[in-house]
Amino acid sequence: MELLNNNAELQAWRRQFSPEETVGLIPTMGALHKAHATLFDTARPECDQVVASVFINPLQFERTDDLKAYPRTMEQDLAMLENLKVDAVYLPTPDDMYPSGFATSVDPGDSAVQFEGAARPGHFAGVLTVVLKLFQRCRPTTAYFGQKDAQQLFLVQRMTRDLDLPLTVQACPTLREDDGLAFSSRNARLSKVARQQALVLHQALTAAVAEFQAGDRDPRKLEATMRTFFEDSPAVLAYADVIDEVTFQSAQTSSTSRGHAWRALIAARLEGVHLLDNLLLGNP
Ligand code: PAF
Secondary structure (H helix, E strand, O other): OOOEOHHHHHHHOOOOOOOOOOEEEEEOOOOHHHHHHHHHHHHHOOOOOEEEEEEHHHHOOOHHHHHOOOOOOOOHHHHHHHHEEEOOOEOOOHHHHHHOOOOOEEEEEEEHHOOHHHOOOOOHHHHHHHHHHHHHHOOOOEEEEEOOOHHHHHHHHHHHHHHOOOOEEEOOOOOOOOOOOOOOOHHHOOOHHHHHOOHHHHHHHHHHHHHHHHHOOOHHHHHHHHOOOOOOOOOOEEEEEEEEEOOOOOOHHHHHHHHHOEEEEEEEOOOEEEEEEEEEOOOO
């Protein structure tokens, strides 16, 4: 596995491959866990070369204390990537990514100000800016993103389409524990009790799925069902919304004829930890 410490090293690595060779990119901020491993397991058999990036992107943190507190586990991350048979790891420094004078950023548009974007102004502009730079530098044929961060995935897919970027963005299903809790590096920050209480997110989502499958097509009623799970829970609900997958806007009963699938989104705070999850409802 090659370690590429700056853009010059990355370019020298990338130049070895002909246009016919497929290159898979998995962008990460490190602190890798089992859910990341599934992205690499998907990419490995599909691509001639697999490159990971590990970069804690300062542009997507609106608070410096959050940036400082972000877990840094480089030694373990590199051991895991080696085991996953990754060919190369790009490890840029902030100066390599954003040299002095850097000023341009991507405007993610209207779908970035709700849900995860509501409490984090500028977050998705920071995400899309670094993702675009990683796409330009690594020139992958396919980039792999997890479905748990549904809004991030949507915005990356839309940017790729809107800006005619020559790659495929592949969505990878959310990995769950046996009891349904979505894997996340944030789960490690929960006490044993809160870890159990966190199941409320998945329970609320599966209740919305069951109601949808039973024929309910009123998105506001499905949202109300999800909210009831938080009435007696210590988890503080941030949002529970049913969205149209194509627009990432609140689903409307009047739009059922358009044939866009609906997805239920949920986020809540437990012991100060922001947890999020989502499930596909289906085509209304
Ligand atoms: O999902 C993440 O880990 C980050 O937002 C990403 C896509 C690596 C960009 O910094």
